[in-house]
Each structure stands twice: as C-alpha cells, then as structure tokens.
Amino acid sequence: xxxxxxxxxxxxxxxxxxxxxxxxxxxxxxxxxxxxxxxxxxxxxxxxxxxxxxxxxxxxxxxxxxxxxxxxxxxxxxxxxxxxxxxxxxxxxxxxxxxxxxxxxxxxxxxxxxxxxxxxxxxxxxxxxxxxxxxxxxxxxxxxxxxxxxxxxxxxxxxxxxxxxxxxxxxxxxxxxxxxxxxxx
Amino acid sequence: xxxxxxxxxxxxxxxxxxxxxxxxxxxxxxxxxxxxxxxxxxxxxxxxxxxxxxxxxxxxxxxxxxxxxxxxxxxxxxxxxxxxxxxxxxxxxxxxxxxxxxxxxxxxxxxxxxxxxxxxxxxxxxxxxxxxxxxxxxxxxxxxxxxxxxxxxxxxxxxxxxxxxxxxxxxxxxxxxxxxxxxxx
Numbered sequence: 001x002x003x004x005x006x007x008x009x010x011x012x013x014x015x016x017x018x019x020x021x022x023x024x025x026x027x028x029x030x031x032x033x034x035x036x037x038x039x040x041x042x043x044x045x046x047x048x049x050x051x052x053x054x055x056x057x058x059x060x061x062x063x064x065x066x067x068x069x070x071x072x073x074x075x076x077x078x079x080x081x082x083x084x085x086x087x088x089x090x091x092x093x094x095x096x097x098x099x100x101x102x103x104x105x106x107x108x109x110x111x112x113x114x115x116x117x118x119x120x121x122x123x124x125x126x127x128x129x130x131x132x133x134x135x136x137x138x139x140x141x142x143x144x145x146x147x148x149x150x151x152x153x154x155x156x157x158x159x160x161x162x163x164x165x166x167x168x169x170x171x172x173x174x175x176x177x178x179x180x181x182x183x184x185x
Numbered sequence: 186x187x188x189x190x191x192x193x194x195x196x197x198x199x200x201x202x203x204x205x206x207x208x209x210x211x212x213x214x215x216x217x218x219x220x221x222x223x224x225x226x227x228x229x230x231x232x233x234x235x236x237x238x239x240x241x242x243x244x245x246x247x248x249x250x251x252x253x254x255x256x257x258x259x260x261x262x263x264x265x266x267x268x269x270x271x272x273x274x275x276x277x278x279x280x281x282x283x284x285x286x287x288x289x290x291x292x293x294x295x296x297x298x299x300x301x302x303x304x305x306x307x308x309x310x311x312x313x314x315x316x317x318x319x320x321x322x323x324x325x326x327x328x329x330x331x332x333x334x335x336x337x338x339x340x341x342x343x344x345x346x347x348x349x350x351x352x353x354x355x356x357x358x359x360x361x362x363x364x365x366x367x368x369x370x
Contacts, residue, residue: 016201073367135368138357145342146335146361153334172323176331180365181319182258 001039004029008043009050009092013099017047017107044106051100051110053093057086058117066120072127073134076147077174079121083151084170088158095155118148147177186224189214193228194235194277198284202232202292229291236285236295238278242271243302251305257312258319261332262359264306268336269355273343280340303333332362 007029011020022043026033040046061082065075087094097114100107122144128134134143150173158169175181192214196205207228211218225231246267250260272279282299285292307329313319319328335358343354360366 016204019201019204133368134366135360135364138360138366139353142354142357143361143366146338146357147366149338149341150331150335153331153338156334157330168324169327172327173331175320175323176328176365177361178365178367179320180361180363181323181328181332182363183318183320 004036004039005046005050005053006092008046009096012047012050013092013096016099017043017101018103044104047104048106048109050093051097051106053090054086054097055110055113055117057090057094058083059113061086062117062120065124071133072124072131073178076121076124076128076134077178079124080147080151080174080177081167081170083148084154084173087151087154088160088169091155091158094152098152098155118144121148150177189221189224190231190235190238191277193231194238194281197232197235198277198281201284202228202286203288229289232289233291233294235278236282236291238275239271239282240295240298240302242275242279243268244298246271247302247305250309256318257309257316258363261306261309261313261319262363264309265332265336265359265362266352266355268333269339269358272336272339273345273354276340276343279337283337283340303329306333335362 125144126140310329311325
C-alpha cells in the first residue's frame, strides 16, 4: 500500500491528477489494476489518502503547538520547525498537496484543510506581533504568507543529505526567518 | 500579440504545456487558430516568448547588479528587490517559468537560463559571506535556495494591492530575509 501511495503521489504531482489514469499507475508500479483496486476503491480515494498524509502531519504539529504553553513567537518557531519536519518526512505528499488544483471534492477538501492550517499560522503571527515579539512593520498576513512560502519552497529542491544533521534545514529556515541573514554587527 | 502571450502563459501554467493545444488557446481567446499563426509559428515559439519575458526581466536585473559597485550584500539586496519587481510586473510569465518541466528543447533552454540566474545569486551570497556581511552558519547554497524560494513563492498568492505602495512586497521580503522577523530588543 505504501508503494502504491508513493507512486500515486509522484504521478499526480508530475502529470497532474486529472491527466493520470489508474492504467498509468499500474504501469508505473508493474502491477495489475485489480491489485491496486484490492487496496483502494478509486483514484480519488488515493488522492485523499496521499494528501491526507501531508495534512495529518501538519495538523499533528499544529495540535502540539496549540496545546503548548509559552509565547506566540516561540510557538510559531515550533510550528515552522515542525512543518519543515513534516515536509522532510513526507516530501512526496506535501509536494502533491501544494500542487492540488480544486477540480474534485477531495481536492477542495484538501485545500480547505490547508487554508485552516494557514489561518492557524496567521493567528500565531498576529499574536506574536501583538506581544511585541515580531516586527510590526510587515502586515501579519504578508508575514504568514512569506513564512509558509519559505517553508513550502523547500519541496522544490530538498534532498536528504547524509552529511548534514536532520535539523540543518529547520535551523537554517528559523535563523533566516526570525533573525535574518545579516551577520551580527 | 500581448493578449495571446498572456493567455498562453495562463493556459500553460494551469493545464500544463503538453496538455494545452493551439485549439484550446484559440478558444480561450475567441480568435481563430490562423489569427494566432499570423503572430507565431508554433506552440513552442509561444512558450519561448512567454518564458523569455520572465528571463529577460531577471537577466536585466542581474546585469544592472553585475555592473554596479558596492558590497556583495548590498548588491544581493538589489538583486532580490529587482527580482520581486520582475515577479510583480511579469507575474504570469514568472509563474509559467517556475512551472516548466523540461520535456522540450525550449523548456530545457529556459531551465538552463534559470539555473544560470540562480548561480549568479549563489555567487553573490558566497561573496557576502566571505566579506563577513552574511551569517556564516548557513551553507551559502542553502541560503541562496531559501532566498529564491522566498521570492518565488510570492507567485502563488500575490495580487496587486491598490492600497499598498508597489514596494511593500520587496520591503517585506528584504526585512524578513536580511534582518529577520524578530522585533528589535
């Protein structure tokens, strides 16, 4: 099942969900269509399971952050670190999620959950600005969009680096986003 | 010709270059195919012209930055500002450029020019780190990728805001990237 989900995510991302048939998927996997239908009832179910992987990871991070005590800026940093972690662990599924269009109900549901997650982020940003911990001279909504643009852009180039600790990417993103690239004077 | 290019960029981005026919384009524009062929000889020529809009803008910015005096960090900031400017002015073409796959020679040429621009950025980042102006604790290649991820992600949500100055986005991105979101202590 795992290999079916991974192959589906890769094909849906590469060719688009509409342009991918169950025939394409069975050819890519080298198994029969009925072997696939043994696990799932439709292409749309596969899409729901694949985007669900990414969304469940992100909402798990959000639930932990929501329940945690502490200042909004620290919780926001945890949210960014956790999102990078989900992206690294579930890269094919997060990449698919970011490419979803909204032609089917499953796609619209995925987009609605993604918006809910973005809203949670935007609220943390607003709270951190209100606390005086984040710079007030950028519109909080723009800040939230830029933060998630920064994290999500990683899907386009990230490859695991055996020479680097698994946190190097989350560290780099948090340093850039919270403290900036300029060297301390 | 401008409306043909804009419609082509929008369709290629939305449906994918391969999945878009000249028939689709003529229908979207409400003109005949021969009216389109009066301006261009092929779909691939349209793709080259559309991606060229984005690339020419970016390379004009790079040429100005290359010829300018000053420290690498300041030139890097000009490059980021200029790139945001190109993105805002040529959004449909930059969005298409970022979605190009590489199945045709025209796509491969566009990708090669995009890599050349990214390399120019990476060299400026390396120089600014060597100058002691950018933090040395992020790999310069990762810094360059994150910077461009940040700028490029804007294609996904930017809409002109009549209430905001045209530089608000470039300002926000440079503040976040160079000085960070954390409020000054």
